[in-house]
Amino acid sequence: MTYPKVVAIGGGTGLASLLRGLKHFPVQITAIVTVADDGGSSGRLQRDWQIPPPGDIRNVLIALSETEDIFRQLLGFRFQSANGSHALDGHSMGNLLLTALFTISDGDFVKAVEHLGEILRIKGRVLPVSPEAAVLHAELENGQQVCGESQIATYDAKVCRVFYDQPVKAEPQAVAAIRDADVIVFGPGSLYTSVLPNLLVGEVAAAINANTRADKVYICNIMTEHGETDGMSASAHLQAILDHGIAQVGKIIVNDEAIPPDYLARYHAEDAEPVVNDFAQLAAQGVEVIRSRIADLRQEGVRHDAIKTAASVYSIALSHQR
Template structure:
């Protein structure tokens, strides 16, 4: 029997990593749903959260831009940040964040509807949902036993992260839960492990929907480089281990970078206490995960990023197997 729809791909995360995957996926025949963390408490997002008690819009802004059919036209506009010679209350705010706040006000504080409306305005391909309709406060227990509050503080404490958690109940957006239940492929990452990916799966309804969808391929797009203060020294298997320890049901596939990274780029990252994520294939095999090796790295101005099209192509190849 011929399927009447394209493969349904749900991408879960936040930050620039999730945006890169989505920027590529919109060029493939898939139904896209993005589920985005609302734990950011730094920068413009943090200011809007504290001043107007709205969920932080920054990660969602990046996702909306990446999925817009008019991305090349509006990206610079929405990413524009105000900066004045004299101190001004607009300094540091991006125009996109302020537009989301305006839509939030017009919808009388309905953040989910505000994002839906922004998606319509920007003519995005797919749907975008915050994982929760309200801001969340992320906490971490460090290896030295300290408890740290606030997403922006987690990687600056000089001690490895043992676990992240919420100390109050957090409710998931029902549409996001349903999208996971209906998905053919569920993608986690790439992006900051403890502050972009894991905050989403800490919500009980999200975790239950992931575990309950026994038909979907669950795929982790592994980071290419470690992050100082967050995943120092982590291998690919270490990333999966952290996901498992936070309650994620077994990932069946992992996409790892197989592209050589130039020495001058590595030197720049070493100066920032970051290194290549090791592909420890024996441990990955022992975990029972299928490893997909792909040349998905791109280099711009000495910075390593996931190439949007190459990464999305790896995800699409998995989605095709679901037809």
């Protein structure tokens, strides 16, 4: 029996959450991860060591590890000295390990990621969308242009589009995986800064559009993000993907679970709200809507439930099992 090939595209904690659940299902996993992060530890290492930003890659590797619990603690450990002035302050152990592997791999980031994946005994493959760092730009509703992924959500204006100001080289293995995929998943995660940066890479978008056999699935965010997706409905999230180079998305997974009032109050204070499932508009876009109770209510906020979200993806992948 050949298991379905699932390619998951994104970054941040959203993609890691999906993969944490998906590794428990009989599928072949390839995660394709953004390299546009320029903030925090990732940004510092990128500038100091000319390494593509390792943070999102680290999160995904930990999520796919078969020995996740201890390695999540170790690789997620973040240095912080008593007086806050040490050179290691703010760096995570996982980012430093990837930087070391990058150096001893003669600057081959893809090889460094592969080596750490072997150490962590991950299920599947993790690939950067590009072997090189990319600088993300955004155009805001007020016409202002912003340079740098970490700066985009800091402006009190809606994002209209994101773009690169020069061509970004695609990782060939990522392109090959997309061409061979049975299911291609976008998200979940920050729309403009985790999902779309991958789709802006020309060869990646071309491979997605050329694979007409694969199911293309968008996992919609549960809540809006202030400074990024303010007021955007599910159909608006989907339209942004279509407007950034993807010709067609066949399915969208949306949360169908009510968010408790105390969580709503917390998000309201952050100028965020549940994403509205505007089913009539989604129908007009020709997308199949999969309604699922996928909200995970945690102390830190509303997240996608790893197993339930992965189960929704697996139910789609089953039709491709051979």
